[in-house]
Amino acid sequence: MRLILLRRLAATSAIGIFLLAGLPAYTSRKPRYGGTLRVETGASVKSLDPVSATSTPEDSAAKAQIDSLIYESRDPDGTFNGDAGSGPFKISSWQPGKQLALQANEKSRAGRPFVDAIEVTMGRAFRDRLLDLELSRTDFTGIPAQEARHAAERGVRVSQSQPDELLAIIFLDPRTRATAAREALSLTIDRPSIVTFLLQKVGEPTGALLPQWASGTSFLFATSADVPRAKELWSQITPSPKFLLGYDSADPLEQSVAERIVVNAKEAGISLLAVAEPVPGSALDASSPSQKSSAGINAMRATVPVDARLVRLTMTSPNPVTALNELQRTFNLLEGDRTFANPLRDSSSPSDIYQREREILDTYRIVPLVWLPHVYGLSARVRNWIAPLPGQSWPLTDVWLDTDDKSNTIKD
């Protein structure tokens, strides 16, 4: 029997059979339900209560990610809504600081996740996590930006976000040092070398408070060193001050950057000493509002007598106005300073944003160095992974596991 479909009839009509044959009538690969996603982290989360404090920024960031899986939603101020288990996953077992097992919530209002379960193993050193990725013993883990290239060379599937974490120097008490002194120190720093050698070309050198992809004007802020000008400025300051630059002793990237800055400063005759600070908190909380960040800076300042500190500031929104206002709030909370009291309006133009950045940077209270991406290592069976934008959580409710694919050569 000859069966004729409308689809084919249509093909012979006005459009023609070539066009119908050209229809790309398929979607991406069909997702699969099931499987257990294995996650490893270096953090050791002791409590999943959203209001409980954590001891390190890494713990804080990991807790926020886990809370986003078990709570229904989150407000812009960082508050989680609903009860634990109201989100896409429910807790099935929990050993504080060690192991967490989550089970898919069939009744989640956002829809059932694709994976049946997530197992989170905590307190794993980076080397162990990398080895587990190579041996397919885990599916997902965070990778320090400076290790991204090394991991990729070892065959690990690596995914990078847009650069959304700013490594910068913040001068804790600007009144004790002249602006010219801070400017001179800023002019000695060879940012491109930091990215090329210390970060293995991951990240972008910057002189701006917003990354290029967000503002479009980051390129207007110089990133190259100007040692002659630095020397000239420094020679005008008498007596020559001596700077103490603090860094988080648990952060190898901060340590290497601080030591590089010391070398740069010496080339211009500037006296700078890098000081390892054992106090956690110099890396500002990625997921929490600025109050926590500035509180972290102040808490450390009370205990460690440094002039400046290397900090990591994570964007909380991809919107440049929101991100800059957040940074400005952090600034204003320091010392009760209200230098930039008025936040930018939502309708601010790129020109307004640039001008505000310029005003803040001209104080030399903050010296941007590098915009870093968040880097993730994934097993080959993880599908539908999209690196989150600033303010977004890991999209573990959307990923699914391709159990047939044993390949480990997929690159994002």
Next chain:
Amino acid sequence: MQSRRRLNLAIRLVFFAFVAGLFGLVPQSSPAQATSSLPKSWNEAVIGLADKIAAAVSPTAPVALDVKNISSLDAANMDSIRTALENELRRHSFQISPANSGTTQSAVHLQFTLSESADGYVWVVEIPNNSQNAPSTSPIIVPVPRTVAMEENTDQPLLSLEKRIVWKQSDRFLGFALLQGSSPSESQLLILETSRLAVYKLSGSQWQLSRTLPVPDSSSTSHDTAINDRSFSLGNLDCLFGPDPAGNIVCGMSRISRLTPDRATIAGVPTTVSTFLQEKCGSETMLLATGEGDWTQADTVQGYVTGANSGAAPSGASLAINGPVMSLEPGPATNAARAVVHNLKTGNYEAYIVTATCGH
């Protein structure tokens, strides 16, 4: 002989110049013509930049534009924008110094950067200081929307899309068809599920189940399904159910495999679920295509128009859909398509009619 050759050459040059001018091979000096090829908002940005440059720079010295593109704009667009800005500057009595000319060294070099932010394009002109001691001049920064040229050009067709929900149910279905009767009560809705064809008839304003017909097993996938008023295809099966879907369903193996992977793609259209519409928009064919997410994400339907050349361009705003579009087929009207959507918020499967209206 030699002088005659020179004369011939001169005549040829004059003739070539005439022909070249006739066909637009010589760069146009008319500002209006040069900028008319850009979208309206881009033109406005160019005019704004030129006005601000004129306010900051004296036209007594020639200016040279050093253009750098760090955005996603292509080279053709970059050239058009550069030409447009040069023409606008000429309107402000600036003398444009061409590259590699003798006046370039004495010219004021304006660094024109085509950049891009999270919100759109950002065009920046940096003006050099006149002297070492002069305060630095703020760059001129203009935001520019990421507008597809076609959307703002009134000569081009513009598709507007609307969706209307027809049916929803918690059980998955693969396709649907609306059969118009002579009166509303004679209209029928066919819902093709994985194991049955459900026939609904209008009762008042509600569809009531009239009958169901079993569907033979098939190696079907939901995105390899088609249905109309007399037949449907399901994977490797082609089935007929007659003018009145009350009798038996007769199925046979399809003669044409719809699972062949070597479907041609259309330049400018994502390789997602898509369908052509029978009705044309002016002289151009209309096409609807879904977004590039997968089945875990909300989706969109975007209208495209295809011209005489191969390829298509997006036209009008996309239509937001609450979940992935599982299938998209033409009909029931010539400017409409039927979409089966898996609503991610409710979990229901929903049938929509997406109608494309052609405008300018």
